[in-house]
Amino acid sequence: MxxxxxxxxxxxxxxxxxxxxxxxxxxxxxxxxxxxxxxxxxxxxxxxxxxxxxxxxxxxxxxxxxxxxxxxxxxxxxxxxxxxxxxxxxxxxxxxxxxxxxxxxxxxxxxxxxxxxxxxxxxxxxxxxxxxxxxxxxxxxxxxxxxxxxxxxxxxxxxxxxxxxxxxxxxxxxxxxxxxxxxxxxxxxxxxxxxxxxxxxxxxxxxxxxxxxxxxxxxxxxxxxxxxxxxxxxxxxxxxxxxxxxxxxxxxxxxxxxxxxxxxxxxxxxxxxxxxxxxxxxxxxxxxxxxxxxAPLIFSPQLPLLAFAGRVLVGIPTILVVKFCSKALSKWLLPVMCSTLGIPIVSSCYVPALKVDNSKSKPDVKQGVGYLQRVFSLFPQKAFDVDTGIRFVQYASLAWSVVDLVPAIFTHLNL
Structure with a gap:
């Protein structure tokens, strides 16, 4: 091995x-x-x-x-x-x-x-x-x-x-x-x-x-x-x-x-x-x-066209709700996590409070104190765009729901 x-x-x-x-x-x-x-x-x-x-x-x-x-x-x-x-x-x-x-x-x-x-x-x-x-x-x-x-x-x-x-x-x-x-x-x-x-x-x-x-x-x-x-x-x-x-x-x-x-x-x-x-x-x-x-294929006796249509009617709204909720949650959670860890961040779109003020030469980034902050201070003091993390989380959540959450719902609904 x-x-x-x-x-x-x-x-x-x-x-x-x-x-x-x-x-x-x-x-x-x-x-x-x-x-x-x-x-x-x-x-x-x-x-x-x-x-x-x-x-x-x-x-x-x-x-x-x-x-x-x-x-x-x-x-x-x-x-x-x-x-x-x-x-x-x-x-x-x-x-x-x-x-x-x-x-x-x-x-x-x-x-x-x-x-x-x-x-x-x-x-x-x-x-x-x-x-x-x-x-x-x-x-x-x-x-x-x-x-x-x-x-x-x-x-x-x-x-x-x-x-x-x-x-x-x-x-x-x-x-x-x-x-x-x-x-x-x-x-x-x-x-x-x-x-x-x-x-x-x-x-x-x-x-x-x-x-x-x-x-x-x-x-x-x-x-x-x-x-x-x-x-x-x-x-x-x-x-x-x-x-x-x-x-x-x-x-x-x-x-x-x-x-x-x-x-x-x-x-x-x-x-x-x-x-x-x-x-x-x-x-x-x-x-x-x-x-x-x-796994049952479409048009087979286990998955007729009507059952597949039911899957689509249930699945599409579900993954859209997951995408919306994960985006809202990550917009709140990721900035808090980055602030706790002392990671300097800005936002180009999603978090208005973190948008860069172009009139300033450097974005104002609040730094905390403590061990984790001192560890992250070893890295170059570059402000990272938190929108990248938010976008990653929402699309990862959407994809996860396609292959995990939604099939579980299909099972409970006998679809």
Whole structure:
């Protein structure tokens, strides 16, 4: 049996888990000490910026095809393959009995979101200039997307990864006929191409952004297909999963690169970081109760369509209530905890009393006294944004409720 690092509370992290966390912590230190983000940006950003500006004429020529039907079609298509859509779709996948597929697509989406947004903020390359490019932002989500940097296209990257994995899953656990494979590949290829065209037509990306997104997507998909079975086995059956994932989630927040100027990308990462942790924690607690391979599937005698509809009607309001309550609780509790520990904090949105006064050179941070405060005073006196913790907690709670609380309610209601 693999040796473990033992702490006072019992079995601790296994050696490989401790080594993995140490490696990430070492990377965080090295990236900060050697200023790797700025160095990488200096190498890549000028070339990408030139490419985006050079492609403006081609984008304008393409947008001469402007038509309201095309505006609506490509806007709807972008919404269907957007992160919020996947977020709403994945709970239904869990409750329909496809637990392994839902777990893998959730973790893959979090992985794609982290890597894609990290590259965006490392490169910090602009989107096509608008004007002269016409930018169509039909939803609030698209307006927020437009505030991010351009390369790579997250829509293209996520579509390649998630549709590619879905196709792999269907072929692996379903039929293997040559006709089905050809149809699946054709549909996946068509969707990726349409998404790429949509992002250019809507003025959200250049051709370089889209090609980079597709390229990164294939690399991430190939890596995930090589490790997904190991990841799933670890999540459902290994020891110290929750503590390891909590440490990893914390370190990944610190490992996230600092963009040239603030964008919503880090907020998206924090949300999916929380979702991944909530799913992993909930699965660890309830795998053998609700998520084994013999769980009833939708359209089976054990889970007819009417029962699934009942699950949706009960489950969606429940997870929204959990998200609301966890946000309210964390907005009160996290500032109190940070104040007790002497951790300097500010709030960019959620806690008005902690918002930064831009007229001051430094935010006023009340420091306590005592042993814990002296320990935290050894760290650099940087004010941390408590909104990051609040956002993480609310999305972790939402994800936990999807795989733990809500299935327990289904059991009590015989759904």
């Amino acid at each position: 693999e040796a473990a690092v033992v702490g006072a509370g019992g079995p601790g992290l296994t050696r490989w888990q401790a080594a993995a966390l140490s490696a990430v912590a070492g990377w965080v230190w090295a990236a900060s000490f050697y200023d790797l983000t700025r160095r990488a940006r200096a190498l890549v950003q000028p070339w990408v910026t030139r490419r985006v500006h050079a492609e403006t004429t081609a984008i304008l020529r393409f947008q001469r095809l402007q038509h309201k039907l095309l505006d609506n079609f490509f806007s709807v298509l972008s919404c269907v393959v957007s992160v919020p859509f996947y977020t709403g779709f994945l709970p239904l996948l869990f409750w329909s009995g496809h637990g392994k597929l839902a777990r893998q697509m959730t973790l893959l989406m979090a992985f794609c979101d982290y890597l894609g947004n990290s590259v965006k903020d490392i490169v910090s390359a602009p989107r096509p200039c608008s004007p002269p490019v016409r930018r169509v932002t039909a939803t609030e989500d698209e307006k927020e997307n437009a505030m991010e940097y351009g390369l790579p296209s997250s829509h293209a990257l996520n579509t390649v990864c998630l549709m590619g994995y879905l196709l792999h899953y269907v072929l692996a656990y379903g039929g293997h006929g040559s006709v089905m494979i050809a149809v699946g590949l054709s549909l996946a290829f068509l969707l990726v191409m349409l998404v790429g065209i949509a992002r250019i037509y809507l003025g959200m990306h250049s051709l370089t952004d889209v090609i980079a997104g597709i390229g990164f997507g294939f690399v991430i998909l190939a890596f995930w297909l090589a490790v997904h079975d190991h990841v799933d086995a670890f999540v459902v059956s290994e020891q110290n999963v929750a503590s390891f994932w909590a440490g990893l989630s914390l370190l990944m927040c610190f490992a996230y690169p600092k963009p040239e100027f603030p964008t919503p990308s880090f907020e998206y990462h924090t949300a999916f970081n929380g979702v991944a942790f909530g799913i992993v924690y909930g699965i660890q607690q309830t795998y053998f109760h609700f998520h084994t391979p013999d």
